[in-house]
Amino acid sequence: MSILQTAADITVLINSDVSSSERRVNPSWTISTLKSKLLPITGIPPSSQQLTLRLPHAPQPIPITAEDEDATTLAGWPLQAYAEIHVTDLRPPSSRLNLTDVSEITKWEMPVEQYEKRSDSVRAWKERNQLGRFDTTKQAQTDAEKDAAHERLWRETKAKGIEVGKRCLVGGKEGRRGTVRYVGEVEEIPAGGVWVGVEGDEPTGKNDGSIQGKAYFSCKPKHGSFVRPDRVEIGDFPEVNDLELEDLEEM
Template sequence: MSSTANVFVVSPDTRSERRFDLHLTVQQLKNKLELITGVPVQNQAISVFNTEGDTAPAAVLNDDSKPLGFYGVKDLQIFQVSDLNPSTSFTGQLSDVSQVEKFELSEGEYAQRQDTVLAYKQQHKIGRFAEKKDEEEEEGAIPADVKVGARCEVETHVDGLHKRGTVRFVGPTKFAKGAWVGIEYDEPMGKNDGSVKGEQYFQCKPNYGVFVKSERVKIGDFPVEEINFDDEEM
């Protein structure tokens, strides 16, 4: 019998797949989950579900001294980490926008910058800046380098924010006129799971998918930017 289990960890702001030793106590697990979810140890309430559709948990990890094996934890179960006091936690601070100074950049200021996706499009005459023969061509044309599987970065007005991902769909859609580019982001900064209004155009996890016009897409060898919380002890 395996002494480890691969589970999904879900919290108010995160979702990831992790492997844990079944000999870990609940207290040791909470220490690890604080790094993964941002929820302080003292604020964590952990429920175990067999599937995402379950309404009642299979177990509640409420004894810090017990090992995970005591609760019968097994592969592919879901650890739902609830935040009992979000106002004092890192995740709560992220969710409370009143505590964050809003960064604003006018369209005019953004247009004058030379280090943006917009400037790149203008210089290389890509997207809406490309010379078009007629209105119909402008509506449906996609640059040759925007193709499924290509790494990309999506234009954003927020300084220092890199919304990177992989092109998963290129072409016309049922939700709007013209051609669209479907992207799977590296991080959950999207709006869907690759589907819009019941139509599935590509597959990805919820909030990782987005559809944009090609003029907002810059193709290149963009590395994945992420925080790695993997524990060498696991």
């Protein structure tokens, strides 16, 4: 390309449904030349390209087309810096390359054992500098905070008088009546901490006092539940009788 042609180059935006980039074009190029240069950018064959020029202040896109595209140059269109040339793919969707769907691409992952042996990995760097989960000071602080929260929850539970065998109300004034059957940790619940096992007077629970096959107490199916101490109120709550059950069923 000559120095004169380079001076006349215009930077424009080339956009398609799957690509967007800045390119320099020259008004002396023919439409066919431009389309051939757009092939590696958009992946659309020249014969399937429909070009339109979009200017900032133009109300409508301007088609870039001619009867003889091999002889017609771009000088006939009002090219200006950072105008947009949009490339539409005229091929049916089934014939186009899907450049955005990566679901069929096999993702390679380094085996964990191999990664842990590397000395130049992010993991190795964090371990050397005792950062993140390798920060023993932070871990000790976190463990201490968990222990303190656990002790506080136990004190609050005892202060509320939550003990095995006591009658209780779960969920507020209109909640469920029942009897405390268990107080303590439940390993099968990931949240940890103190849980209260309640045998409800009505079949509104989720279990029979067992979780994942481990029994913490025993009751009828769907009468057992595990709740946090803050949802439990201890008091003289009489058992729900048959008449009350009938009233609840009618409501």
